[in-house]
Each structure stands twice: as C-alpha cells, then as structure tokens.
Amino acid sequence: HIIGAESFGVSTQKEMLEKIAALGLPMQGAERLCTNISEINSYLDEWETKRFEHPIDTDGVVVKLNRLALREALGVTAKAPKWAIAFKFPPEEKLTQLRNIEVTVGRTGALTPTAVFDPVHLAGTVVRRAGLHNQDEIDRMDVRIGDFIWVHKAGEIIPEVGRVELSKRPQDARPFRLPAECPVCGSAAVRLPGEAAVKCTNSACPAQLKERIIYFASRQAMDISGLGERIIDQLVEKRLIRDYADIYALKEEAIAGLDRLAEKSARNLISAIEKSKSRPLGAVINALGISNVGEKTANDLAERYRSLRALEKISRESERELELADGVGPVLAQSLHAWFSEPHNEGLLARLEAAGVNFVSNEPKAERGSMPWNGLKFVLTGELSSMTRAQAGERIRALGGETLESVSKKTSFVVVGEAPGGKYAKARKLGVPTLNEEEFLKKLNDAEENNSPATEVMK
Numbered sequence: 001h002i003i004g005a006e007s008f009g010v011s012t013q014k015e016m017l018e019k020i021a022a023l024g025l026p027m028q029g030a031e032r033l034c035t036n037i038s039e040i041n042s043y044l045d046e047w048e049t050k051r052f053e054h055p056i057d058t059d060g061v062v063v064k065l066n067r068l069a070l071r072e073a074l075g076v077t078a079k080a081p082k083w084a085i086a087f088k089f090p091p092e093e094k095l096t097q098l099r100n101i102e103v104t105v106g107r108t109g110a111l112t113p114t115a116v117f118d119p120v121h122l123a124g125t126v127v128r129r130a131g132l133h134n135q136d137e138i139d140r141m142d143v144r145i146g147d148f149i150w151v152h153k154a155g156e157i158i159p160e161v162g163r164v165e166l167s168k169r170p171q172d173a174r175p176f177r178l179p180a181e182c183p184v185c186g187s188a189a190v191r192l193p194g195e196a197a198v199k200c201t202n203s204a205c206p207a208q209l210k211e212r213i214i215y216f217a218s219r220q221a222m223d224i225s226g227l228g229e230r231i232i233d234q235l236v237e238k239r240l241i242r243d244y245a246d247i248y249a250l251k252e253e254a255i256a257g258l259d260r261l262a263e264k265s266a267r268n269l270i271s272a273i274e275k276s277k278s279r280p281l282g283a284v285i286n287a288l289g290i291s292n293v294g295e296k297t298a299n300d301l302a303e304r305y306r307s308l309r310a311l312e313k314i315s316r317e318s319e320r321e322l323e324l325a326d327g328v329g330p331v332l333a334q335s336l337h338a339w340f341s342e343p344h345n346e347g348l349l350a351r352l353e354a355a356g357v358n359f360v361s362n363e364p365k366a367e368r369g370s371m372p373w374n375g376l377k378f379v380l381t382g383e384l385s386s387m388t389r390a391q392a393g394e395r396i397r398a399l400g401g402e403t404l405e406s407v408s409k410k411t412s413f414v415v416v417g418e419a420p421g422g423k424y425a426k427a428r429k430l431g432v433p434t435l436n437e438e439e440f441l442k443k444l445n446d447a448e449e450n451n452s453p454a455t456e457v458m459k
C-alpha cells in the first residue's frame with residue numbers, strides 16, 4: 001500500500017502495485033485483477049493448494065477494491081476498512097509421530113502436558129512441541145505415546161495437536177495419565193472438583209515459585225531486565241530467594257557468584273531491581289500474581305484505589321462489600337479477598353513496602369499542570385517497532401498527556417505505527433496532526449528530558 005497514493009498519480013490498487021514494483025521493491029507476484037465474484041472465488045480456490053509452492057509462507061488472501069475513489073466512498077468501520085477483506089486458508093496440517101508427553105508445572109501449580117513429536121515444518125517454523133491442555137483433552141482425543149498425530153498452528157502461531165491418525169496406531173502405543181505427584185517437588189497433585197487442571201498442592205513448590213518470579217519480573221509487571229529464567233532458576237535452587245519479596249534483599253556479591261554471570265551484569269541486575277521499586281502502581285498490582293488480575297485489571301484497580309493499602313483494606317473487609325461498593329465482578333472480588341486475606345501474603349506486602357516498592361499511584365493530579373504534555377490528547381494506531389502501545393501509553397501519561405481510543409477534532413496527535421487502522425484515515429479527514437514512530441520518539445525523548453520525575457531528582 002502507498003499512503004497518499006493519489007499524490008503519486010495512482011488511482012487503483014493495480015497501479016499502486018505497478019508503481020511499487022517500478023521503484024524496485026520486491027513483489028510477491030501473486031496479485032490478480034478480478035472483475036466479478038466468481039473470478040474471486042476461483043482465485044481463492046486456486047491458491048488454497050498453490051500456496052505451498054509459493055516462496056513466501058502465506059495464511060490467506062486479501063481481496064481489495066481496485067479503484068481508490070470507490071474506497072473513499074465506501075469508508076471504514078471503527079476497526080477495519082470496508083473495501084478490503086481477508087480470507088484465511090484452512091491451517092496447514094502435518095503428520096508426525098508423538099514420542100513423549102512431558103509434564104511441566106505452571107505459576108498456578110497446574111500440571112501441564114506437552115506433546116513432544118518428530119520435528120515438522122509448519123507455517124514458517126520447525127515445530128517439535130505442542131500443548132495438550134489437560135487430561136480431559138488427552139482422553140477426548142485418545143492420544144497415546146507412539147501415535148501418529150496431525151499437528152497444525154492455531155491462528156498460524158500456536159502449535160496444536162488436531163487429531164490422532166488411528167489407522168497408523170502402533171501396537172505398542174501407550175495411553176497417558178498425568179502423574180499423581182508433582183514432577184518438580186513430589187507433593188501430591190490433585191484435581192479439584194469443577195476444575196480441568198491437576199494441580200500441585202504445595203504452595204512453596206519451586207516450579208510455581210519460579211513461574212511466579214518470572215511473572216513478577218516481566219515487562220508488564222516489575223520490568224526487571226536481566227532477571228531472566230536462567231538466573232531465576234539458580235536463585236531458587238540455591239535458595240537465595242524463597243518468594244518475590246526476597247528479590248529486594250539480594251546482594252551484589254551473592255548474584256555475582258551465580259553461574260555464567262559477569263560482575264558487570266550483577267551490578268546491572270541490582271540497579272534494575274532498584275529501579276523497579278518506582279514502577280507504576282498498576283504494574284505493582286499486576287506483579288503480585290493475584291488470580292484473575294492481569295495487566296488491564298491491575299491498571300483499572302490502580303486507577304480506582306490509587307494505593308495498594310487502600311485496595312488491600314477494601315478487599316479484606318469482605319467480598320460482598322467490594323462487589324457492592326465498586327461493581328467489581330464476583331469472581332474478581334473473591335480472588336482479591338482470598339489473596340489479601342492470606343497471612344503469608346500480608347507478610348509479602350509488608351516486606352515489599354519496607355523495601356521501598358511503590359505502593360501508591362504516582363500520577364498526582366495536582367502536579368499535572370506543570371507537566372510538559374499536560375492537556376495533550378494522543379491516539380495510537382498501528383504497531384510501533386520500539387515499544388508496545390501499552391508502553392507508549394505509560395510514557396505519554398507519565399508526561400501528563402492523555403491517551404484516548406478514538407480520534408476527534410480535539411485530538412492533539414495521532415501516532416501512526418505499522419499497519420494503522422481506520423483511526424489514521426479519520427485523523428487525515430479531520431486534519432488532526434499525525435506523528436510517525438520516529439517523530440513520536442523524538443518528541444517523547446525531548447519531553448522526557450525536560451521532565452525528570454521527582455524520584456530521579458532525589459537520586
């Protein structure tokens with residue numbers, strides 16, 4: 001696609017592609033101008049098989065209206081243009097042999113079975129493993145170790161076992177049952193009534209602990225760069241950390257003693273840990289690992305309560321009160337109540353607070369007036385390559401700006417990433433200024449330089 005194609009004297013999709021090719025850009029060379037529906041249908045049928053011979057992995061076909069003037073007339077919906085439509089091919093399936101079913105233990109203690117099979121090339125990558133969800137799923141498919149299985153990628157991304165090829169079942173194929181003990185700590189693993197998952201009953205199980213800490217340190221939570229899986233494994237195994245609050249008691253000497261960790265990385269890790277203490281409240285709530293509380297919910301809670309202690313107080317009082325007071329759904333209310341009532345978690349919070357982790361919303365309304373982007377309204381569309389939209393939003397808000405979902409005349413800037421949606425078209429129509437990623441980053445960096453937050457000044 002060429003943005004603003006008309007200004008290059010281009011009036012159709014066909015001309016647009018010719019123009020791009022004339023500029024010397026590589027083309028996929030599969031486009032065709034169809035003049036009626038039956039031509040479109042036969043094109044789709046043809047490519048359903050021909051796609052495997054095409055040098056580029058494809059998951060479907062996009063049909064676009066050729067004349068740009070007609071596109072303008074048709075317009076866009078809130079989510080997508082009305083003049084283009086995507087047709088997905090059925091997922092590519094490959095037959096392979098199941099060699100083993102491995103069991104791992106997740107953050108919630110759930111024993112998760114994973115199919116391990118002979119490698120197959122699927123939708124652009126080599127695939128060797130696929131999640132099998134739970135025992136019910138295994139029983140439903142009657143999948144046995146040694147079976148030949150058909151695998152595909154759901155949404156062209158996540159490998160899945162589709163079905164068993166019963167006609168090829170070997171004599172010695174073995175049925176599989178999830179173990180009754182946790183493969184990591186050996187504690188009893190049980191399936192509670194009404195749940196699909198078999199779970200390890202040991203709340204101090206190292207597998208769960210590792211997963212919880214990985215989540216705690218992740219980008220959408222405390223964002224501790226350098227605290228990766230390999231380091232966490234060692235910290236847990238050497239008993240340097242028994243829960244995530246222990247992260248804040250780590251000493252540089254102890255970390256520097258870990259395998260394959262240079263002195264410099266140890267120092268960087270300590271400073272990343274230090275820096276994480278001033279993460280926004282929403283990120284801190286997310287990091288706690290309360291069930292049913294993900295990134296979005298955590299940010300909502302942060303905005304509503306503005307302090308972790310305030311959230312704790314109302315959550316502990318009673319589930320019902322939380323529901324009545326704030327229209328929080330019953331499942332979330334129950335999760336919050338259970339988590340904040342657990343004595344062990346009370347201790348965790350106290351230690352996080354004592355370590356200096358931020359427990360309050362750091363967007364004091366009173367200070368907004370002096371912030372560089374106070375009063376500016378941003379709308380983000382398309383993908384940015386240097387950060388997620390959530391991260392961009394966080395940085396905009398830290399400067400006093402607002403992020404909004406839809407474009408209006410009051411919008412100050414529309415930030416346009418890769419593959420922008422209808423918001424871009426709307427911005428152009430309303431004459432709202434747009435920023436590409438480079439322009440946005442420059443503006444952002446300049447503003448951030450002029451806006452050293454109080455915490456930085458204190459250091």
Ligand SMILES: [Zn+2]
Binds near residue numbers: 186187200202205
């Ligand atoms: Zn366990």
